[in-house]
Amino acid sequence: MTNDKIRVCHLYGNLLNTYGDNGNLLILEYFAKKRGLDFDIQLVSIYEDFNADNFDFVFFGGGQDYEQQIVSRDIQSKKEALIHYIENDGVFLAICGGFQLLGEYYISAKGEKIEGIHALPHYTVSQDNNRFIGEVEIFNQEFNETYYGFENHNGMTYLGEGERPLGQVKVGYGNNGKDQTEGVIYKNVIGSYFHGPLLSRNENLTHRILDMIVAQKAKV
Ligand code: GLN
Numbered sequence: 001m002t003n004d005k006i007r008v009c010h011l012y013g014n015l016l017n018t019y020g021d022n023g024n025l026l027i028l029e030y031f032a033k034k035r036g037l038d039f040d041i042q043l044v045s046i047y048e049d050f051n052a053d054n055f056d057f058v059f060f061g062g063g064q065d066y067e068q069q070i071v072s073r074d075i076q077s078k079k080e081a082l083i084h085y086i087e088n089d090g091v092f093l094a095i096c097g098g099f100q101l102l103g104e105y106y107i108s109a110k111g112e113k114i115e116g117i118h119a120l121p122h123y124t125v126s127q128d129n130n131r132f133i134g135e136v137e138i139f140n141q142e143f144n145e146t147y148y149g150f151e152n153h154n155g156m157t158y159l160g161e162g163e164r165p166l167g168q169v170k171v172g173y174g175n176n177g178k179d180q181t182e183g184v185i186y187k188n189v190i191g192s193y194f195h196g197p198l199l200s201r202n203e204n205l206t207h208r209i210l211d212m213i214v215a216q217k218a219k220v
Pocket residue numbers: 018061062063064065068095096097098152153154155156
């Protein structure tokens with residue numbers, strides 16, 4: 001393993017990639033290269049193994065309910081390896097549908113239960129004939145940072161024990177439109193409903209993620 005290369009897994013990047021979620025990887029690559037780090041992206045999709053030892057960073061984007069169904073069925077075979085990666089402090093960014101699938105389940109707009117991998121204890125229910133759409137702004141007190149984005153989701157997510165929100169909602173809906181939480185932080189996992197993509201509008205978060213990756217690589 002070389003220390004000057006970030007080995008990236010783009011999980012189901014060919015199925016879950018709405019609103020240009022993969023732009024997050026372009027931004028990370030841009031700033032990684034500025035730090036003199038190479039950036040190597042490997043797509044891991046259906047019928048393929050996820051090997052936790054092969055990666056320094058995992059990115060999991062969002063998508064429509066139909067694609068989420070397909071991914072939900074396949075990802076159960078990768079569940080153990082993904083939980084192992086997360087519990088060993090692997091750095092992970094999950095957006096919207098990806099964020100939902102890391103949790104217990106997602107009830108789709110049609111009322112079907114889409115199973116998550118239970119890596120994190122949040123769950124997502126659907127709202128009737130409505131979506132949370134629009135600009136969103138949140139504040140993270142721990143880091144004293146504000147993040148800006150765009151959200152578009154039917155799901156209402158409720159965080160569980162041991163999960164902290166990525167920020168407190170100042171503008172927009174966030175996880176569920178009720179408790180003012182947006183996204184999640186658990187170990188080195190960051191989840192969010194922000195599309196847009198998240199990192200192009202939030203350079204502070206991009207540097208935070210790169211710092212996490214570098215710190216984690218230094219440990220191994
Ligand atoms: N299909 C999910 C929802 O509507 C996720 C949407 C997304 O990833 N944008 O809540």
